[in-house]
Amino acid sequence: MLFRVAIGIAALSLCVVPLSAQSERPANQPPEHTEPFPNLGTGGSREEIVESLALSPQLRRGVPVQEMLEDQRRLNRSLTGLQPQRRGTVDAYVVTIALDSDPVFAREAREAGRVLSRRYDGAGRTLTLAGPDGARDDLPRGSIESLLISLAHIAEVMDTEEDVLVLYTTSHGNKLGLAYHYGDTGYGILSPSRLASALDEVGIKRRILVISACFSGVFVPALAGANTAILTAAASERNSFGCEPQNDWTFYGDAMINRAMRQPQPLSEVARAANRTVAGWETQRRLLASLPQSAFGSGVAAWLPQLEARMPQTATDPVGRPAIGE
Numbered sequence: 464m465l466f467r468v469a470i471g472i473a474a475l476s477l478c479v480v481p482l483s484a485q486s487e488r489p490a491n492q493p494p495e496h497t498e499p500f501p502n503l504g505t506g507g508s509r510e511e512i513v514e515s516l517a518l519s520p521q522l523r524r525g526v527p528v529q530e531m532l533e534d535q536r537r538l539n540r541s542l543t544g545l546q547p548q549r550r551g552t553v554d555a556y557v558v559t560i561a562l563d564s565d566p567v568f569a570r571e572a573r574e575a576g577r578v579l580s581r582r583y584d585g586a587g588r589t590l591t592l593a594g595p596d597g598a599r600d601d602l603p604r605g606s607i608e609s610l611l612i613s614l615a616h617i618a619e620v621m622d623t624e625e626d627v628l629v630l631y632t633t634s635h636g637n638k639l640g641l642a643y644h645y646g647d648t649g650y651g652i653l654s655p656s657r658l659a660s661a662l663d664e665v666g667i668k669r670r671i672l673v674i675s676a677c678f679s680g681v682f683v684p685a686l687a688g689a690n691t692a693i694l695t696a697a698a699s700e701r702n703s704f705g706c707e708p709q710n711d712w713t714f715y716g717d718a719m720i721n722r723a724m725r726q727p728q729p730l731s732e733v734a735r736a737a738n739r740t741v742a743g744w745e746t747q748r749r750l751l752a753s754l755p756q757s758a759f760g761s762g763v764a765a766w767l768p769q770l771e772a773r774m775p776q777t778a779t780d781p782v783g784r785p786a787i788g789e
Contacts, residue, residue, distance in 0.1 A: 494646025521651035538603035546587035555583035562634035569596035618665035636676030655685035689762035711783030
């Protein structure tokens with residue numbers, strides 16, 4: 464179909480299971496993908512489809528109304544619970560989001576929220592958007608819409624001139640952006656240009672962005688800037704690994720969040736350490752190198768040391784099953 468041609472949807476590694484499996488899903492189990500990803504473009508030429516996808520369309524279909532209401536209530540509670548910024552303090556507002564219902568992403572986003580909140584003194588200023596992970600289902604679900612609404616709300620409670628957004632996204636990806644794919648009811652593409660324009664629109668200037676997905680290097684050109692530190696799991700033409708649904712971590716999430724971010728070391732060294740770990744695992748498995756990317760803007764050095772000065776000086780241990788057997 465046109466959508467497959469336009470973005471290489473096979474790169475999303477979507478699995479198909481019998482429809483009966485979804486109807487028998489126990490509590491706290493995420494819905495599985497059983498339907499093809501629909502065409503979210505306009506139709507017509509490939510160029511028109513790509514142009515439409517760059518606007519980050521989101522489609523939700525067949526969602527029970529009570530489920531929609533409960534998820535909106537969860538999001539509202541989480542947003543209203545965020546504490547305001549402290550004048551004179553460089554506060555971090557941490558957002559972690561799983562954009563796909565494969566449970567590895569929800570597990571990763573939940574623990575990433577805890578790790579990043581501890582590292583960046585984000586207690587009371589941390590928001591995790593993640594669906595059921597096989598054990599828990601108590602958070603607002605990740606979607607393009609819930610992320611953009613959350614960013615707009617955070618811009619209202621933070622000081623956009625002083626404070627920092629720390630954003631961690633985990634999902635499948637393709638060469639046009641990140642895939643939003645929730646069971647058979649939610650679909651979308653979050654493009655680099657849409658995320659960049661949303662951050663500019665709400666006025667969030669200081670940013671630490673960590674994007675974990677295949678081809679996530681496509682976000683670097685659109686989002687790199689003087690006050691942005693951006694780290695991605697892969698180059699724009701490469702896959703990343705470890706996103707099997709049964710995992711607790713992807714390769715990059717394990718290396719970056721579960722290991723390097725737990726150490727009291729500067730973000731630049733975090734990036735180098737995570738990249739070395741991922742490269743070692745890929746060599747061990749004889750996989751084509753994902754080539755994680757990082758870019759630190761010239762203005763980051765003016766505020767990142769203030770934020771990292773409050774970083775705990777004791778490391779914590781990794782949790783969960785490692786992304787690769789040791």
